[in-house]
Amino acid sequence: MEFVIKISQFLLSLSLLIILHELGHFIPAKAFKTRVEKFYLFFDVKFSLFKKKIGDTVYGIGWLPLGGYVKIAGMIDESMDTEQMAQEPQPWEFRSKPAWQRLIIMLGGVTVNFLLAIFIYIGMSYFYGDTFLPNENIKDGLEIENTVAIKAGLQTGDKILAVDGDEIETFSEIPEKVLFGKEILIERDGVQSTIKMPEDFLAQLLDSKEKGLIKLRQPFIVVQVPDTSFNKVSGLKKGDIIVGLNDYPTKYTDEVKIALEKFKGQTVSATVKREEQKIILPLKVSEDALLGLVVAGQSTSKTLEALGYYDYDVKDYGFFESIPVGLNKAKDKLVSYWDQLGAIFTPSTGAYKGVGGFKAIYDIFPSFWSWQVFWSITAFLSIMLGVLNLLPIPALDGGHVAFLLYEMVSGRKPGDKFMEYAQMVGFFLLIALVLFANGNDIYKAIFG
Structure with missing residues (x-):
């Protein structure tokens, strides 16, 4: 289907x-x-x-x-x-x-x-307006899982402030600008610094075959506790959010992963947020630093906002207001694609490795129907x-x-x-x- x-x-x-x-x-x-x-x-x-x-x-x-x-x-x-x-x-x-x-x-x-x-x-x-996350509302920085990006100097928790001198206004701008950027201004632990990206950064990403580059830090939301899980009798329920392991706070999934590495093979006291209350549950951590749970991936903007993780802005436009907005979006996409084309025809960037045909275009479309x-x-x-x-x-x-x-x-x-x-x-x-x-x-x- x-x-x-x-x-x-x-x-x-x-x-x-x-x-x-x-x-x-x-x-x-x-x-x-x-x-x-x-x-x-x-x-x-x-x-x-x-x-x-x-x-x-x-x-x-x-x-x-x-x-x-x-x-x-x-x-x-x-x-x-x-x-x-x-x-x-x-x-x-x-x-x-x-x-x-x-x-x-x-x-x-x-x-x-x-x-x-x-x-x-x-x-x-x-018809749809705009839902966007202002960059200033990303209080605890971003998640960087890609090893190529980490090798280039980025770390989870970094706030990306500007790319090639252009100030970042919304989260949606960040992945593409970093992909083709030369200099990235970041804030790490309250200190600003500039990271110079390797010229063949895109080629390294393509060669690594890793998916994803930069994403929002996500809460550790339990989707399912399988019957075969060693934490089946822990008391965890669907929708629970793990916000602490022993005395280690874990607001985000990346922090849970770090904590699990510290507690391999142990039983820990997990602080779990369930609706408006917090409860303590004992959880077993495997030798592989796993909990045996199915957890949420990228949550929707509505979910993240409802949980208090990020504050999104919503803009609705009247008919005449939508005209300059639409023109500006078309201009930005045109400039963006022209930059991508320039990178493709510059052999040193290695961008040509990412060129795709009809299969690549087919893959862009989602497996669900959304007119938007x-x-x-x-x-x-x-x-x-x-x-x-x-x-x-x-x-x-x-x-x-x-x-x-x-x-x-x-x-x-x-x-x-x-x-x-x-x-x-x-x-x-x-x-x-x-x-x-x-x-x-x-x-x-x-x-x-």
């Missing part, structure tokens, strides 16, 4: 992005009276799942869900229709239109991608698709735009033969990038 939910979200998001991107090309092409021969969701290699001709255009659905396309008459694209290009230009063809019209047609797809992301972020701000999460992921993917399509690779929109700008500036149109060769080079380069990204997915699946 989880697979069905994930794949449904993946295909719905992908289909929405492809159709709207291609509409971005289709609408201005039709507005400038340019013939569009095909409009396809997914690729129709050898055959189509569905197709119907309406007017001059064949609308269809292919069987290979790796993208989609519009085939515009008189345009040198991945179809490499050299037979059509060898004929005399016709007034309805792309090549017969003024350069400024061709530029608008080529920019239409990425324009729609960016507008879609902005629209989604505005809508989400209006779905729209958030779709908005980010729309920005990602827009940025990638603007790369000056001939097989992408950005390649066509680069040649059109050259034509408009120089007054000279690149020859058809040159465009064919450029398209071939761009196509093979694009295939190489796709193979590399999806090859990374396969490698990770096999070697973990």
Whole structure:
């Protein structure tokens, strides 16, 4: 069932992005009276799942869900229709239109991608508002479990104040900024200091295969005492929170783990918070420093706030208030993705090791259905698709735009033969990038 939910979200998001991107090309092409021969969701290699001709255009659905396309008459694209290009230009063809019209047609797809992301972020701000944890409300610092981050100098209990001179305002900013940051200003035991991160920090994280980087410190909440547990008769109940072991206070799970290491093989007096009261229960600690319990992982913001661990801020926006908020979110995501792309194309960072293909995108979606999460992921993917399509690779929109700008500036149109060769080079380069990204997915699946 989880697979069905994930794949449904993946295909719905992908289909929405492809159709709207291609509409971005289709609408201005039709507005400038340019013939569009095909409009396809997914690729129709050898055959189509569905197709119907309406007017001059064949609308269809292919069987290979790796993208989609519009085939515009008189345009040198991945179809490499050299037979059509060898004929005399016709007034309805792309090549017969003024350069400024061709530029608008080529920019239409990425324009729609960016507008879609902005629209989604505005809508989400209006319907859902924002729930966030101000950085100043993290009184006892953060939890650092990742050994690579610890080796770099971070420790559990550190408060992260700024990254590369940018002050941290909310917790949600921290993981990504630390991931790509060079200098981190922290406060440890009331003393501020700066940690210089290794240039290949991201590569080390990817090589370590450890999950997680930085998270909120969590209470030690009992979810279940299994029948096979050596603490079955201890009196612990679901929902109990262990806040002390012997005389050692354990407000957070990381403190419980440290205390258990000290009390291996012993029976301890556990201070347990149960609703509004505290009780003392005897608990056995195994030689492996375990209690034999099932405990909660990452608790929700509502749970953490109700227990008094963190104070979250909630902001609701009116319709007009949500517009600048949504615009700002789209801008931040665009800048963030551009920074990530820059890291990927800088070999010394090792970020290229984290490049993923369709499997990586599929994995982003949760195993439960949430429209809020779905729209958030779709908005980010729309920005990602827009940025990638603007790369000056001939097989992408950005390649066509680069040649059109050259034509408009120089007054000279690149020859058809040159465009064919450029398209071939761009196509093979694009295939190489796709193979590399999806090859990374396969490698990770096999070697973990």
